Amino acid sequence: MGAIEAGCRYYFGYPITPQNDIPEFMSREMPGLNGEFIQAESEIAAINMVMGAAATGARAMTSSSGPGISLKLEAISYMAGMELPCLIVNISRSGPGLGGIDASQGDYFQAVKGGGHGGYHMVVIAPASIQEMYDMTMHAFDLAEIYRTPVMILGDSVVGQMKEPLIPHRRPKTEFPAKDWALRGTGGGEQRVVKSLFLGDGELEAHNWKLHAKYQQLQEKEARWEEYETSDATLIVTGFGSAARIAKSAVMMAREEGLKVGLLRPITLFPFPVQAFASLTARCKKVLDIELNTGQMVEDVRLSVARDAEVHFYGRPSGTGSLPTPEELLEQIRRYL
Amino acid sequence: MQQVFKKPAALKDVQTHFCPGCHHGTIHRLVAEALDEFGLQEKTIGVASVGCSVFLYHYFDIDVVEAPHGRAPAVATGVKRAKPESFVFTYQGDGDLAAIGTAEIIHAANRGEDITVIFVNNTTYGMTGGQMAPTTLLGQKTSTSPYGRRSEKEGFPIRVTEMLAGLDGVAFAARTSVDSPKNLMDAKRQIKKAFQYQVEGKGFSFVEVLSACPTNWGMNAVAANERVGSEMCEYFKLGVFKDTASL
Ligand SMILES: Cc1ncc(C[n+]2csc(CCOP(=O)(O)OP(=O)(O)O)c2C)c(N)n1
Ligand code: SF4
Ligand SMILES: [Mg+2]
Numbered sequence: 340m341g342a343i344e345a346g347c348r349y350y351f352g353y354p355i356t357p358q359n360d361i362p363e364f365m366s367r368e369m370p371g372l373n374g375e376f377i378q379a380e381s382e383i384a385a386i387n388m389v390m391g392a393a394a395t396g397a398r399a400m401t402s403s404s405g406p407g408i409s410l411k412l413e414a415i416s417y418m419a420g421m422e423l424p425c426l427i428v429n430i431s432r433s434g435p436g437l438g439g440i441d442a443s444q445g446d447y448f449q450a451v452k453g454g455g456h457g458g459y460h461m462v463v464i465a466p467a468s469i470q471e472m473y474d475m476t477m478h479a480f481d482l483a484e485i486y487r488t489p490v491m492i493l494g495d496s497v498v499g500q501m502k503e504p505l506i507p508h509r510r511p512k513t514e515f516p517a518k519d520w521a522l523r524g525t526g527g528g529e530q531r532v533v534k535s536l537f538l539g540d541g542e543l544e545a546h547n548w549k550l551h552a553k554y555q556q557l558q559e560k561e562a563r564w565e566e567y568e569t570s571d572a573t574l575i576v577t578g579f580g581s582a583a584r585i586a587k588s589a590v591m592m593a594r595e596e597g598l599k600v601g602l603l604r605p606i607t608l609f610p611f612p613v614q615a616f617a618s619l620t621a622r623c624k625k626v627l628d629i630e631l632n633t634g635q636m637v638e639d640v641r642l643s644v645a646r647d648a649e650v651h652f653y654g655r656p657s658g659t660g661s662l663p664t665p666e667e668l669l670e671q672i673r674r675y676l
Numbered sequence: 677m678q679q680v681f682k683k684p685a686a687l688k689d690v691q692t693h694f695c696p697g698c699h700h701g702t703i704h705r706l707v708a709e710a711l712d713e714f715g716l717q718e719k720t721i722g723v724a725s726v727g728c729s730v731f732l733y734h735y736f737d738i739d740v741v742e743a744p745h746g747r748a749p750a751v752a753t754g755v756k757r758a759k760p761e762s763f764v765f766t767y768q769g770d771g772d773l774a775a776i777g778t779a780e781i782i783h784a785a786n787r788g789e790d791i792t793v794i795f796v797n798n799t800t801y802g803m804t805g806g807q808m809a810p811t812t813l814l815g816q817k818t819s820t821s822p823y824g825r826r827s828e829k830e831g832f833p834i835r836v837t838e839m840l841a842g843l844d845g846v847a848f849a850a851r852t853s854v855d856s857p858k859n860l861m862d863a864k865r866q867i868k869k870a871f872q873y874q875v876e877g878k879g880f881s882f883v884e885v886l887s888a889c890p891t892n893w894g895m896n897a898v899a900a901n902e903r904v905g906s907e908m909c910e911y912f913k914l915g916v917f918k919d920t921a922s923l
Pocket of ligand 3: 796799
């Protein structure tokens with residue numbers, strides 16, 4: 340719904356649990372909106388269709404999960420190199436391999452550290468509620484267009500299949516840079532080329548520095564996070580997406596017991612909210628990171644905290660029956676407080 | 677005096693990087709002439725593939741997107757669906773289209789996407805140094821079939837055009853060659869016919885062009901050209917395999 344409100348009219352996908360709600364919804368909606376829906380022959384084909392539509396300046400998206408996202412990585416790397424905007428939704432499942440379909444956060448490295456080749460980043464956003472999923476999907480398309488970059492929404496089946504109230508709204512009006520790169524047929528004007536091959540002397544190095552400058556700009560301007568009860572906290576709990584929801588319940592329970600605990604939840608995973616961690620841990624010296632894996636985001640937490648803050652980790656690599664309870668997390672909070 | 681032979685407007689006035697005797701340059705020219713004759717240059721979006729023809733945009737004065745290896749038909753699908761008023765063609769080698777991109781070509785064809793595919797079959801991976809391709813002829817030596825291609829181990833050369841012609845989504849499919857003036861004229865005719873299908877919105881059109889790669893065949897230009905007309909034409913029969921408008 341967020342995607343449609345954001346003006347996305349081109350959806351290309353391939354079935355995989357637990358994200359089939361998205362292509363099924365799009366297949367119903369797109370025809371009535373004068374848009375296009377294709378159930379492609381594979382995730383590879385789907386993301387390359389996104390590439391083609393995006394090259395014309397259209398807002399296009401795909402969605403998938405673990406194995407499908409792995410297949411898309413070559414094209415995502417291409418699009419980062421071609422500077423093409425698009426949205427990729429990963430409703431992640433547990434892995435590795437075929438793994439399982441339960442909520443998991445095993446894809447953090449793949450999403451944030453440039454799972455594909457060549458050293459690129461894409462913007463990665465991790466919503467923790469239905470409302471945020473909706474709002475951030477619109478925001479994702481805007482960021483993609485402003486920075487000319489692929490953007491990923493990283494969710495899981497907890498956020499992906501949750502039933503929660505949603506307040507739909509219009510997209511805020513934003514000024515976008517002119518699409519003077521989008522293919523349209525020359526129309527007698529200058530030729531335009533969308534490509535990622537640069538063989539001239541020094542050309543590719545210059546291109547990489549340009550991408551690097553874009554990533555720095557994103558880091559300075561576009562990091563987002565949520566803080567809850569952090570002002571007097573002596574322990575900061577952190578985590579993203581569905582892990583952060585469970586962690587928030589645990590923090591609330593801790594507060595009821597009078598424990599000085601707060602929550603810092605990164606909403607963007609790239610750019611990572613380094614600033615927020617650095618400033619909070621200048622005062623509060625203990626961090627507890629909670630993830631549904633054996634420790635991925637924790638590496639970025641460690642790099643972001645002030646020098647003498649302690650970082651503890653509690654993780655459950657998920658599978659059936661492996662979702663931690665708030666009580667279980669409260670135990671961990673008590674342990675490190 | 678009247679000028680009887682000139683560079684098509686859709687081609688830029690630059691020297692190509694192709695080896696002497698390579699047919700890519702000739703095929704570029706035929707495609708450009710067809711674009712000119714239909715007045716399509718200004719509304720065309722070309723999709724380049726990965727192979728010796730990756731630099732399509734250096735030679736054609738048209739908008740171009742560069743697809744990952746094998747994925748040109750999927751990229752072209754995205755372009756055409758988002759911009760149905762544009763004229764969209766892919767230009768792909770046999771490694772690109774008949775090996776890594778098999779799924780994409782079959783399904784774009786089967787969906788009847790309104791695009792045109794120019795398929796350049798030189799029975800080898802030209803760009804990467806002459807390895808075996810799905811179209812490599814039996815007995816043909818390549819850098820990865822040093823004893824010649826054996827059907828027991830490497831299977832048979834794929835006849836892509838015949839295979840695609842069997843799909844209901846395909847409107848037009850032909851195999852052509854540019855080894856002789858006669859074949860070249862016919863290739864031009866078939867490319868134009870394929871373009872006509874798209875111009876009229878009549879669905880997926882496909883033209884295979886048999887092509888020489890003297891460098892990787894270890895032949896001079898003349899011998900390579902002769903091989904196209906003899907060995908290749910013998911296995912890969914020229915002709916129109918599907919022409920729905922004439923049904
Ligand atoms: C995913 C991937 N695998 C392999 C390659 C390397 N590669 C580049 S071109 C090519 C083969 C090209 O052969 P063909 O399509 O027949 O074109 P030709 O050069 O013969 O015209 C290969 C394997 C690549 N670029 N990407
Ligand atoms: S390697 Fe072969 S296909 Fe490539 S330019 Fe040379 S002759 Fe042509
Ligand atoms: Mg080839």
